[in-house]
Amino acid sequence: MKVEPRRIQEFLGFMVLRLCIGVVLFILAVIFFDIISKGIGVISWEFLTQPPKDGMTKGGIFPAIVGTFAVTVITALLAVPFGMGCAIYLNEYAADNLFTRFIRISIRNLSGVPSIVYGLFGVALFVEGCHFGTSILAAGCTLGLMTLPLTITASEEALKTVPRSFREGSLALGATKWQAIQTNVLPYAISGMLTGAILGLSRAAGETAPILFTGAAFFLPDIPNSVFSQFMALPYHLYIMSTQHHNIMLVRPIAYGTALVLIVLIFTMNLFAIILRFHLRRMKKD
Amino acid sequence: MIVKPKIRISNFNFYYGEAKVIKGVSMDVHPKYVTSIIGPSGCGKSTLLRCLNRMNDLILSARPEGKIEIDGVDINDPALDVVGLRKRVGMVFQKPNPFPKSIFDNVAYGLRVNGVSDKIIIERKVEQSLKGSALWDEVKDRLKDNALNLSGGQQQRLCVARALAVEPEIILMDEPASALDPIATAKIEELIVELKKQYTIVIVTHNMQQAARISDQTAFLMQGELIEYGKTSDIFTKPKKKMTEDYITGRFG
Numbered sequence: 001m002k003v004e005p006r007r008i009q010e011f012l013g014f015m016v017l018r019l020c021i022g023v024v025l026f027i028l029a030v031i032f033f034d035i036i037s038k039g040i041g042v043i044s045w046e047f048l049t050q051p052p053k054d055g056m057t058k059g060g061i062f063p064a065i066v067g068t069f070a071v072t073v074i075t076a077l078l079a080v081p082f083g084m085g086c087a088i089y090l091n092e093y094a095a096d097n098l099f100t101r102f103i104r105i106s107i108r109n110l111s112g113v114p115s116i117v118y119g120l121f122g123v124a125l126f127v128e129g130c131h132f133g134t135s136i137l138a139a140g141c142t143l144g145l146m147t148l149p150l151t152i153t154a155s156e157e158a159l160k161t162v163p164r165s166f167r168e169g170s171l172a173l174g175a176t177k178w179q180a181i182q183t184n185v186l187p188y189a190i191s192g193m194l195t196g197a198i199l200g201l202s203r204a205a206g207e208t209a210p211i212l213f214t215g216a217a218f219f220l221p222d223i224p225n226s227v228f229s230q231f232m233a234l235p236y237h238l239y240i241m242s243t244q245h246h247n248i249m250l251v252r253p254i255a256y257g258t259a260l261v262l263i264v265l266i267f268t269m270n271l272f273a274i275i276l277r278f279h280l281r282r283m284k285k286d
Numbered sequence: 287m288i289v290k291p292k293i294r295i296s297n298f299n300f301y302y303g304e305a306k307v308i309k310g311v312s313m314d315v316h317p318k319y320v321t322s323i324i325g326p327s328g329c330g331k332s333t334l335l336r337c338l339n340r341m342n343d344l345i346l347s348a349r350p351e352g353k354i355e356i357d358g359v360d361i362n363d364p365a366l367d368v369v370g371l372r373k374r375v376g377m378v379f380q381k382p383n384p385f386p387k388s389i390f391d392n393v394a395y396g397l398r399v400n401g402v403s404d405k406i407i408i409e410r411k412v413e414q415s416l417k418g419s420a421l422w423d424e425v426k427d428r429l430k431d432n433a434l435n436l437s438g439g440q441q442q443r444l445c446v447a448r449a450l451a452v453e454p455e456i457i458l459m460d461e462p463a464s465a466l467d468p469i470a471t472a473k474i475e476e477l478i479v480e481l482k483k484q485y486t487i488v489i490v491t492h493n494m495q496q497a498a499r500i501s502d503q504t505a506f507l508m509q510g511e512l513i514e515y516g517k518t519s520d521i522f523t524k525p526k527k528k529m530t531e532d533y534i535t536g537r538f539g
Contacts, residue, residue: 168379169379172339173449173452174400
């Protein structure tokens with residue numbers, strides 16, 4: 001029996017696609033296996049709750065965990081409300097003209113700016129310009145700026161998924177535009193908006209370049225006591241432990257441990273985003 | 287007897303960007319009449335209907351020209367309160383679009399956004415409106431259920447109830463039965479005839495039998511122009527224009 005050429009094409013096509021996903025999954029698996037197998041050994045209660053000791057060759061990473069957490073909170077305070085606000089304005093109110101198209105393109109382009117550029121910009125604007133000094137606040141604001149384009153774009157996409165009939169339905173009943181948005185658009189877009197925001201934040205939590213000059217410290221024995229303090233952060237700590245320490249080979253397990261904690265932290269945030277979306281989606285149905 | 291028209295459309299044009307989709311339409315809509323607008327797809331009948339509550343404002347490139355008056359007031363006057371206009375001119379859309387809320391909250395929505403907060407008033411109005419749209423008996427025991435669980439016909443009657451709750455004077459219906467089965471359609475038609483006692487109704491329909499059954503006046507629109515407008519019985523039995531005759535006898539469209 002003769003096999004049709006299109007059947008062969010179908011078979012080959014699927015094989016190529018399977019191969020692509022296989023390669024990606026394989027690389028991911030190797031990275032995970034490497035980090036987990038080498039990092040799990042140093043994870044202990046002490047590692048998670050103590051500051052580094054003995055020239056950073058012993059002890060834990062507690063200040064870095066707290067620092068990353070604090071910076072991410074500042075980032076969220078800046079990126080989430082402003083991102084949602086911009087998205088609501090752009091999607092619901094703004095006219096479609098040359099000016100708003102220019103704004104949209106600019107936002108898209110901003111998400112492509114290298115993070116080190118944001119870092120330098122943060123030094124000029126927040127550290128020097130606003131006199132925040134090298135601090136949690138300056139670093140958080142810098143990361144917030146970097147995350148804004150992501151949250152705006154994600155929020156706008158979420159708003160677009162709400163059908164026009166919801167808006168028209170409420171307007172036709174004499175609702176104002178803001179009432180329509182508040183009662184009949186936001187409740188159905190909010191899960192998507194928040195998911196996008198959390199994904200953006202988890203990305204920001206793992207960034208090194210933007211915090212490098214704006215507030216991250218090599219070593220601090222204590223946790224920061226105000227938003228104007230310098231701080232240790234997980235990604236920066238990892239960078240130091242892998243490249244800047246005087247005895248890199250000795251502290252290699254600590255570096256792996258730090259990487260593991262950072263990855264788990266980011267995974268937890270993403271997991272939270274998934275749970276939140278699932279939960280809000282179910283609420284919508286009831 | 288000469289009745290003052292509820293809606294007076296005079297020499298009205300409407301543009302989407304450069305495209306002129308309504309061309310010099312003039313017609314009077316009588317109070318407490320059912321007026322149907324018929325015509326082939328894309329002739330501008332939905333657009334014309336949506337001009338009556340300025341729903342086209344949402345489309346950015348839209349531009350009206352000429353006059354539409356309701357009770358003698360120009361509704362395209364920049365000083366006019368659009369929100370107030372839409373409260374007076376209710377609308378039921380082609381596809382039933384209940385909000386994903388409870389049946390009760392759907393009907394109460396219009397009241398709440400218009401500032402009614404008294405629970406007793408809201409409850410009374412919801413019941414009244416659901417009775418007005420002949421849905422009450424079917425849903426009175428499950429007002430807390432999600433409106434999306436209703437059948438298509440029930441959903442559309444819910445949308446009518448939702449519109450009734452804010453006490454409009456005019457109800458616009460954009461092919462309200464086109465997504466429904468024959469039984470649900472019959473119910474909507476009965477409802478329209480019933481509603482005529484209190485409201486002025488303008489309905490866009492694809493279904494000529496429907497226009498003939500329920501409307502007092504019929505307007506025939508083609509390519510944005512009003513070809514013929516008059517008593518429904520005249521339009522369907524002795525149309526003055528050849529084009530109207532061709533359309534209603536099914537020779538095209």
